[in-house]
Every structure is written in C-alpha cells, then in structure tokens.
Amino acid sequence: MLRNDFVWGVATSSYQIEGKDEKIPQGECVWDTFIKKEGTIFGGHNADVACDELHKYKRDIPMMANLGIKAYRFSLNWARIIPDGTGRINQEGINYYREVLELLNKYNITPYITLFHWEYPQALFDKGGWLNPDCVEWFGEYAKVVAENFSDLCTNFFTINEPQCVINLGHSLGIHAPGVKMPIRETLQMAHNLLKSHGLAVKNLRKYSKKEIKIGYAPTCGVAYPSTDDPKDIEAARKVYFGFENDIDNWGWNVSWFLDPVVLGEYPKEGLEKFKNYLPKISPEQMKKDLELINQPLDFIGQNIYNGYEIKALTNSKNNSYYERVERYPGFPKTSIQWPITPRAFYYGIKFLSEKYKLPLYITENGMACHDSISADGKVHDPNRITFLDSYISAMQQASDDGADVRGYFLWSILDNFEWANGFDERFGIVYVDYRNQKRIIKDSAFWYKNVIESNGKCLSINDKSNEIIVEDVSETNDYMSLSENETIKFNTIYINDNIDCIKEGLTFIVYEGNAILNSSVLYKGAKVSVPKGLTDICLLGECDIKII
Numbered sequence: 001m002l003r004n005d006f007v008w009g010v011a012t013s014s015y016q017i018e019g020k021d022e023k024i025p026q027g028e029c030v031w032d033t034f035i036k037k038e039g040t041i042f043g044g045h046n047a048d049v050a051c052d053e054l055h056k057y058k059r060d061i062p063m064m065a066n067l068g069i070k071a072y073r074f075s076l077n078w079a080r081i082i083p084d085g086t087g088r089i090n091q092e093g094i095n096y097y098r099e100v101l102e103l104l105n106k107y108n109i110t111p112y113i114t115l116f117h118w119e120y121p122q123a124l125f126d127k128g129g130w131l132n133p134d135c136v137e138w139f140g141e142y143a144k145v146v147a148e149n150f151s152d153l154c155t156n157f158f159t160i161n162e163p164q165c166v167i168n169l170g171h172s173l174g175i176h177a178p179g180v181k182m183p184i185r186e187t188l189q190m191a192h193n194l195l196k197s198h199g200l201a202v203k204n205l206r207k208y209s210k211k212e213i214k215i216g217y218a219p220t221c222g223v224a225y226p227s228t229d230d231p232k233d234i235e236a237a238r239k240v241y242f243g244f245e246n247d248i249d250n251w252g253w254n255v256s257w258f259l260d261p262v263v264l265g266e267y268p269k270e271g272l273e274k275f276k277n278y279l280p281k282i283s284p285e286q287m288k289k290d291l292e293l294i295n296q297p298l299d300f301i302g303q304n305i306y307n308g309y310e311i312k313a314l315t316n317s318k319n320n321s322y323y324e325r326v327e328r329y330p331g332f333p334k335t336s337i338q339w340p341i342t343p344r345a346f347y348y349g350i351k352f353l354s355e356k357y358k359l360p361l362y363i364t365e366n367g368m369a370c371h372d373s374i375s376a377d378g379k380v381h382d383p384n385r386i387t388f389l390d391s392y393i394s395a396m397q398q399a400s401d402d403g404a405d406v407r408g409y410f411l412w413s414i415l416d417n418f419e420w421a422n423g424f425d426e427r428f429g430i431v432y433v434d435y436r437n438q439k440r441i442i443k444d445s446a447f448w449y450k451n452v453i454e455s456n457g458k459c460l461s462i463n464d465k466s467n468e469i470i471v472e473d474v475s476e477t478n479d480y481m482s483l484s485e486n487e488t489i490k491f492n493t494i495y496i497n498d499n500i501d502c503i504k505e506g507l508t509f510i511v512y513e514g515n516a517i518l519n520s521s522v523l524y525k526g527a528k529v530s531v532p533k534g535l536t537d538i539c540l541l542g543e544c545d546i547k548i549i
C-alpha cells in the first residue's frame, strides 16, 4: 500500500491555464511571441484566455477541494511577477498569486509552486536567454523574489519543469517557444547554464524564505522498461534508461545528464565521453565550482512520467549491442495525443529513479489525453482515462510495495488546458472545459480519482482482491468448463486455464453490465484483472477453458 501520508495532487502550469487581463499586467514571455508566428500552434489557437484561471481560480479551487484533492502543483509566470525578467516587480502579479495561495490554504490544499514551467520572459530571451551566462543570476534573482513574497504561504517548491523539453523542443527542434534551432554545442552550454540556474535558485529560495521550505526539481524522460522481469532484461533497461543511447542530435532526451549533476554532483562519464567534441570549454577549477552550485541539497526529486519503450537484453547480437528496442505491436494502446500507454514504464521508472538517486520521489505529472466530449446526459464519461490512471497508479503502488520511496502523485491535469503547440486540440483534464463559455464539467475520472484519494488507493484494481480474474495454470485439474467464442456467463471470480492448447496468449475478455462494456483487457498468464463487485457478465473473444470459483 501507499504511505499513509501519500500526497494526492493535481498539476497545471500558468501559461496553459491563466489567460490575460489588463488589470493584472504582465511582461511578455517567449510563448506570447511564439504563438503569434504563423503555423506554430494547432488551429492558430492562442492562450489569451485559456481556462481564464486569472479569475476562475475562485471557483476552481473550491471545486478541487470538493473533489478531495490534497495538493496542487502550479507554476508562476515569471514575467507576471517581474515583467522584464529582472528589476521592477509587478505588485498585481504578486497579489494574484498570493490570493491563489491563500485560497488553497483556506481549502486545505497544499500548494507546490513550480518556478519555471517554460514561461521565459521575452526581455531576457532577447538578451540571449539560457545561453547568456547571466541567466544564472537572473533566475537566482527571480527565486529570491519568489521566496520573499510567497514562502509565508507555501512550503514546497520545484525549480524547473522538464529541462529536457526546454532544450529539445524549444531550442533544438524549435517546435516549442522560443522556436529556435541551435547547434549541439550551444544547447549543451544552455543546459549547463540551466543547471547552474537551478542551483542558484535552490540556494536563494532557502536563503530568502521566511520559514523552512522544501525544494525539488521536475525533469522528465521516456522510460526504458524491461520486456520481461528477467534480471537480464531489467539490467539492460536500467542501463538504457540512464545511458546515452540516443543520437547526438537528440542528446537532450536524457535522464542522467539532467539529474546526476543535481543529485550526485557530477556529470555522467558516459555522457562526457559521448559529447566530448561539443562540450563547453570550462576549466577544471571552474567546473568544480559550477558543480558545487548545481549540486544543492534537495528535499525530493520530481519526475514527469507519461510513457516508455520496451527493452530486451541481447546476449549474442550481431552488432554487439547489449539490448534491442522491442517494436510495438500493431494496435498498441495509445492516447489521443498518440503517446503509448505503458503502465509498466511507470513501475520501472519509479523504481529505477528511486534506486539510483535515493531521494523521496514525487510524480510531478502523469495523465492521459482523450477525445472527451459531452454526452446526451450532459456529462463527460471518460472510461479510457480511468483505465489508464488505474493501471498507472496501481503500477506506482506496486513500485512502492517493492521498495521505491514514492511520496506523491500530481495528476496532469485538473483542467483541460492549452496544450502548447497542440493548442486546445488535446484534453488532459479530469475536469472538462467548454472553451466557448468557460463552463467546467467534472468528468467521471475526477469522481473516480476522489475515491482513490479518499481510500488512499485502496479502491485501485490492484487492491481489489474480491472479484479478481487470475490467469493461472489450472490444467492439472478438471474443474473447469469450456466457453466458446462470444458465449456469455455470469461469474464472481474465475480462473482462466493457461493450457497452451486451449488458451492463446493475448486472449481478450470483455465485462458487460447490460449492454455497456465496463472493462475489457487482454489477459496473459499471471495477469490479474479486477472487475466491479457484484454479478457481472463476461464474454471471452476467443475460445478457452475457465474455472469458476
């Protein structure tokens, strides 16, 4: 089971939800400039209104409280607080975020502030942004202002969200703001500056806070997960996950480069070797100082995890590779944004990170984009999202049961919102936003998440032992009956025979209630699937023998 003090939260970022209001003036950030360029955002959308959170927080925070949400991770728009990135402070911006914090505290929702979730002040980008060595001081100054103005109302802070995306999507591929394509040498320099900025921010947050605070950092990366639980596959996956297998052009999608210096105080040797022709020229003495700055003590690390890729160990490969990347089978489950659904990546990502970095871990983002729509009953039913979340959160519990020190989970997102280059095309919320009128409709998944929070995960299918289908080998017994294709039976608990002659790997079953499909899954030996309590119909697509208990 998860810890009793497990932190159940939701996450957002300022640019994706806030919108604009002249009464709360703000400086421009790189996204404001980027979205004005033609062809950058799906449908030419912009975030001038987004979820109108500048005003709707008054309604959304009580709604979150009603949904039982215990913690809220959100980001500050740097240029709303310091319009030019440095210097003059905008009191209206400070007041706005203070009101948000006060309301969260009033409703007993613990705030977790992210300092930087990609809203880089345009004025600073114009001076070179992350490439200008002064960027470290700029971010440090911003962290000081944050500490001085918000630490009385907030105890938990994250410095930077997904530095990998900042570098790759923003400055290498150019598909996110600021939309530039820089050479590897420069992106490596930027990454170093960004890590130093993180370090100075941690120092200044602690130095200028009005009380003792807790600080983490929220990087990301797809997870290499093992094909089977064979130790050889596990070790191969771990090595790939923390290694440097990507092409040099794609160097920035990396876990260790962005976490080792921060947590362990050194750059990984494998990366230093691979990038040696592109590394910034820094003397050993200076590098020592830089690493001291980067390696500030943290209270926890965060990680945004959405999916991963399967790795199989190879012993005698032709090209001397120790692993292969297993191709996804046709029809592999995916979300509306085309990301694969891989709860196993969640389990192994949490485990690998916890084992390597030995700091409390918070899942700072996880969730699913679906094609949600309003049904005839006026509600938004999102069973796919529930299935996704149930499998991922169950995997997280399993990782915790197996020793990972995971302390909290922030579901992305409480609201549908402006999904960057995808505009409003993707819906990640557990609350639907009708952008025509800013109406909120609570999706089924939000009610489901409420139950998860209230029961501290006990209602997850991983814990529901009462009505469980266990795929196991009962071929020794004759105590089973045959079920032909599409035949329906009633059951409470069944065991499915794994005799190779009569059950194919990947058999699909569907659970019905009346005509409605409640659940459908592909079963493998060893798989456990929970079904709703009470008598339910089951239909197997394919022939097999089952044992009814």
Ligand code: FCB
Binding pocket: 013, 016, 161, 162, 165, 304, 365, 412, 419, 420, 428
């Ligand atoms: C993450 C971002 C977040 C949101 C989700 C879907 O990469 O941090 O802002 O876009 O993806």
